[in-house]
Amino acid sequence: MTIRITPSILNADFAKLDEEIARVASASDLIHLDIMDNKFVPNFTFDFERAAEIIKSCPIPVDSHLMVIEPEKAAPAFAEMGSASVTYHFEAATEHRKIIRDVHSKGARVGIALKPGTAIDVISDYIGEIDMILVMTVEPGFGGQSFMSEMLEKVRAARSALGKNDRGVWLQVDGGISPSTIASAAEAGADTFVAGSAVYKAEDPAAMVTLLRQIATQ
Numbered sequence: 001m002t003i004r005i006t007p008s009i010l011n012a013d014f015a016k017l018d019e020e021i022a023r024v025a026s027a028s029d030l031i032h033l034d035i036m037d038n039k040f041v042p043n044f045t046f047d048f049e050r051a052a053e054i055i056k057s058c059p060i061p062v063d064s065h066l067m068v069i070e071p072e073k074a075a076p077a078f079a080e081m082g083s084a085s086v087t088y089h090f091e092a093a094t095e096h097r098k099i100i101r102d103v104h105s106k107g108a109r110v111g112i113a114l115k116p117g118t119a120i121d122v123i124s125d126y127i128g129e130i131d132m133i134l135v136m137t138v139e140p141g142f143g144g145q146s147f148m149s150e151m152l153e154k155v156r157a158a159r160s161a162l163g164k165n166d167r168g169v170w171l172q173v174d175g176g177i178s179p180s181t182i183a184s185a186a187e188a189g190a191d192t193f194v195a196g197s198a199v200y201k202a203e204d205p206a207a208m209v210t211l212l213r214q215i216a217t218q
Contacts (some may be wrong), residue, residue, distance in 0.1 A: 001191050002191060003186070003191055003193070003213055003216045004027065004028055004029040004030065004192040004193070004214050005027075005028055005192065005193055005195065005209050005212050005216075005218050006029055006030040006031065006032040006063050006172075006192060006193065006194050006195075007024045007028050007031060007194075007195055007199045007200070007205070007209060008032040008174070008194050008195065008196035008197065008199075009021060009031060009032070009033065009034070009054075009200075010031075010032075010034045010035055010045065010196045011180045011196040011197045011199070011200040011201065012200050014053070015035060016187075017054060018057060020060055020200070021059070021207060022059070023205045024035045024199060024205045024206050024209055025058075025059045025060050027136035027204060027206040027207075027209040027210050027213075028060060028206075028209050029056050029060070029061075029192075030060060030061045030062060030063040030084060030085065031060060031061070031062050031063065032063045032072050032174070032194045032196075033046075033051065033053060033054060033055065033062050033064045033065065033083070034065050034067065035064060035065065035066045035067060035068060035074075035078070036067045036068070036140075036173060037067070037068040037069060037139065038154070039069045040067050040089065040091075040092050040140075040165075041067045041140050041141035041185055042075060042141055043141045043142055044216060047151075048077065048081075048092070051064070051078070051081065052081045052082075055078075055081060055082045055083055056081070057179045057197060059176075061084030061085070062074065062082070062083045062084055062085075063083070063084065063085045063087070064078045064081075064083040064085065064086045064087065064196075065087045065113065065134070065174070065194075066078060066086065066087065066089070067086045067089060067092075067113075067136050067140045067141065068089075068091075068092065068132075069092055069195050070092070070099050071089065071093045071099055072089035072093065072094050072099055072102075074088070074097050075088045075099045075102065076099070076103055076104050076105075076106055077103040078108075078218075079102075079103045079106035079107065079110075080106045080170060083108050084108060084109060084113070085108060085109040085111060085131065085132060086109070086110055087108070087110070087112065087113050087134050087172075088110075088111075088113065089112075089114075089115065089140070090113065090114055090115045090118060090122055091115055091118060092113075096126055097126070097129070097141035097160070100126065100129050100130060100171065101131065103112075105123060109131035109132060109133055110130055110131055110132070111130060111131060111132030111133065111134050111170070111172065112126060112130055112133060112134065113134035113135070113174075114134065114135055114136060114154070115136050115139065115140060116136055116137070116138070116139060116148055116151055116154075118206060119149065119154075120133075120154050120157045120158050121157075121161075121170065124161065124201075125183075127161055127162065128167075129170060130169065131168070131170065131171065132169060132170040132171070132172055132192065133158050133162070133169065133170075133171050134172040134173075134174055134197050134209065135151060135154050135155050135172070135173050135174075135190070136151070136173075136174055136175055137174065137175035137176055137177070137181075137185070138153075138174070138175030138176055139175075140162035140175075145175055145176055146165050146176050147175060147176025147177065147178070147185075148176070149181075149182040150183070151173075152184060152188045153188075155171065155173060155185060155188035155189055155190050156188045156189055158171055158189065158190065159171055159189025159190075162189075166197070170191060170192045171190050171191055171192065172190065172191075172193070172194065173190040173192075173193055173194065174193075174194035175194070177193050177194060177195040177212070178195065178197075178198040178212075179198065179208075179211060179212065179215055182195075182215050182216050183215050183218065184214065185216075185217040186215075187211050193216060195208075195209070195212055195214065198212070199212075
């Protein structure tokens with residue numbers, strides 16, 4: 001199984017994001033861009049214009065995680081901006097197949113994210129059409145939260161639903177990923193990991209990315 005580490009810049013210094021991204025780019029697979037609108041979640045990060053600047057200047061592919069209302073509009077826009085992967089929240093959407101089709105038409109991968117209280121079976125009709133499942137291991141909206149170990153059963157259920165994963169669908173976890181939690185998430189079946197606080201609070205963020213990869217691969 002290929003392991004991917006995607007540092008979240010939510011805990012980086014927004015005043016010098018280019019430098020913060022450069023600190024981890026060589027060790028990372030993608031940069032995770034959290035987009036919060038202060039509506040779907042009680043926090044705000046970047047507007048469209050700033051997000052487009054970040055995506056354009058990022059030296060490695062960008063994994064955009066949309067915690068916003070009306071993903072039917074936002075998801076294709078983030079794909080068109082150049083995101084390699086765009087993930088929207090199941091709970092915010094009504095027209096799932098339209099979003100999937102529109103994001104794919106822009107050349108990006110598409111993922112569906114699930115909040116902790118949302119069961120994995122709600123996306124059973126779409127697993128054959130998406131490229132990633134994101135199981136939130138914290139409540140979305142803020143960085144620095146503790147890993148919810150009770151979500152490991154959902155990760156296992158998602159891995160079971162994906163079967164042999166012949167289509168190359170990624171299984172991502174986001175929230176509280178650190179050297180003490182990533183092994184259990186990997187054992188449960190996750191292969192793609194978002195890490196924010198653990199990376200950007202480390203003395204050497206790139207070395208932390210490498211350490212996380214090593215632990216998940218064991």
